[in-house]
Amino acid sequence: MTINSNTLTTSNPKSQVAKSVFVISKKDNFLSKIKGFLKEFPDFNYQTFQEINVFLEIPTESLSPYLFLIDGDVGQNEVTEWTQTLKMSFEKTPLIVFHSNKNPLNFEIIKKNGADHLIHIDFDKEFIIDLLLELIPYDFDPHHIPLAALSVISNKDLNPDLEINFDVYVHLPFNHKTILLRKKGSKIEEEKLKKLDQSDQKVYFKKTEKKEFLEYARTAQTFSNEANPIALTERNLKTKKLIFLIMSEFFNQEVTDFKAGKIIFDRCKEIIQEYNLLKDYNPKESFHEILKYTGEPRTFYNDAINLCIFSAHLGNIIGLSKEKIESLALAGLLHNIGLSYLEDYDINTPFEVLDKNNQEIYLSYPDKSVLMIKGKKVPLPNDVAEAILEHRENLDGSGFPKKKTADKIHSLSKIIRVAYEFQAMTSLSSDQVKKTPIAALEEMKEKVLANQLPLDMSTILNFAKSAK
Incomplete structure (x- = not known):
């Protein structure tokens, strides 16, 4: 047993303030990575x-374990053995397995033995x-709610x-402060909402109050004139859970025929339907509709x-058929799954600071995305794979992974490439100030x-024309 900077927390009442998190790993850097993810849990x-x-x-x-965290890189057999052992003694203690593309796991076996979640340590x-x-x-400390x-x-x-x-909060990114805007039991007056819209200021609820927020949002939607209305926030929360489930199918190494591919395809179609695309x-x-989703932080999800x-x-906007629009939506949804092969990678990390190995993987991620899709036998139209493979190609041959020129790039790829650039320019990221949609165009x-x-200038001009 290795104990890092702590001693074992037993059932002694004096130590009940601290929450014992048991970490199972053979790597020295796993604990530091976990601490980085969970830095907002100081106890x-x-x-x-x-x-x-x-x-x-x-x-x-x-x-008195509060939580179990297992490093999936110890391998399938050891993960299974640890899961069985811990759950036999502490059935009600939550257990999470962190996995990576380096050592694929059979999720079904691990879940049957009691794991509550399997999470990709970088992508998820x-x-x-x-x-x-x-x-x-x-x-969380009410005086210090982390973003x-x-x-x-x-x-x-x-x-x-x-x-x-x-409770409703605002976040001030320049000084990394979160401020309580309105307490529960109050109202947010119309003038304040207008100011928030004009300033592009985001407001937040605590994740621990998700249930309360959804009750409010669903009540608010009853005032809407739309048929079957659903709050935009609830839609985004649902979609992120669907993406997590989609990625779980890609990462799961359980032997399947076409089952996983159909599950992935059906969940992708559910997301497309969710956003009425x-x-x-x-x-x-x-x-x-595009404006509703600009200004979000850049994350994999x-x-x-x-996109x-x-x-x-x-x-x-360009006037494509519904079939081609659906292909673009599917390609956008699955375009970046190959980034899961990068180790210790953050999507806001500039390419120049990546090590040589990660640079090589990055330049091949569109290829890897397509290979993951084919590996799971996802029944996608052929033009979806083309659009994913070419979504980082440039008309002059300076893109990647194949350095294709304009005459060899699929028409859908040219559209998704413009959408990718627009997204990058209008999103919040650590290395640039986001631009307004009009300024970006x-x-x-x-x-x-x-x-x-x-x-493609024609695509950009049509895009700009729709903004007038």
């Missing part, structure tokens, strides 16, 4: 174990706290006439959702005319 008392025999020597009655990291809060009761503990609210889901039953819109309506929405609506036009951005 977590981490204890690491390497060998199961050492753990079994400790009397069960002397331990933005969803870790959401999943964790589903499993454990936790109250990771908050979920963004679409301003359109707030009704000035309805009393809120949850095949509905009839005029170009101006499509542009306004947000990039997938936004799905932006590409589909851009296809509609103007800059794209100027750069294309100056031969500084080798993208």
Whole structure:
């Protein structure tokens, strides 16, 4: 047994303030990575174990585990053995297995033995706290609510006439502060909502108050004139869970025939339906739909959702058929799954600072995305694979992975490439200030005319025209 900077927390009442988190790993850097993910939980008392025999020597009655975290890189057999052992002694203690592409696992076997969740240590990291809060009761310090503990609210889901039953926060990114805007039991007046819209200021609810927020949002939607209305915030939360489930099918190494591929395809179609991407819109309506999703932080999940929405609506603006629009949506949704092969990678990390191995993987991620899709036998139209493979190609041959030129790039790929650039320019990221949608389109036009951005000018002009 290895214990890092902590001693074992037993059932002694004096140590009940700290929450014992047992970490199973044979790697020195696994604990530091976990601490980085869970830095917003200061009362977590981490204890690491390497060998199961050492753990079994400790009397069960002397331990009070709050949470088990297992490093999937110890391998299928050891993960299974650890899961069985821990769950036999502590059936009600939540157990999460962190896995990677390096050592694929059979999820079904591990889940049957009691694992609550299997989470990809890099690709799923933005969803870790959401999943964790589903499993454990936790109250954050009301005077210091971290951004990771908050979920963004679409301003359109707030009704000035309805009393809120949850606390509402704003986040100030420049000084990394989160401020309580309105307490539960109050209202957010219409003038304040207008100011929030004009300033592009995001508001948030605590993830621990998700149930309360959804009750409010569903009540607010009853005032809507739409048929079967659903809050935008609830839709985004549902979609992120669907993406997590889709990725679980890709990562799961259980031997299957076409079952996993059909599950992935059906969940992708569910997301497309959730956002009404095949509905009839005029170009101006499509542009306004796109506006709803600009300004989001860049994450693996947000990039997938936004590129799905932006590409589909851009296809509609250009006047494509419903079949081609659906292909664009599917390609946008699955375009970045190959990034899961990068180790310790954050989507906001500039390419130049990646090590040589990760740079090579990055330049091949469109290829890897397509290979993952084919490996699971996802029944996608052929043009979807083409669009994914070519979504980072440039018209002058300076893109990747194949350095194709304009005459060899699929028409859908040219559209999704423009949508990708627009998304990158209008998203929040750690290395740039996001641009407004109009400013982004103007800059794209100027750069294309100056031969500084080798993208399809016709697509950009149609996009800009829809904004007028």
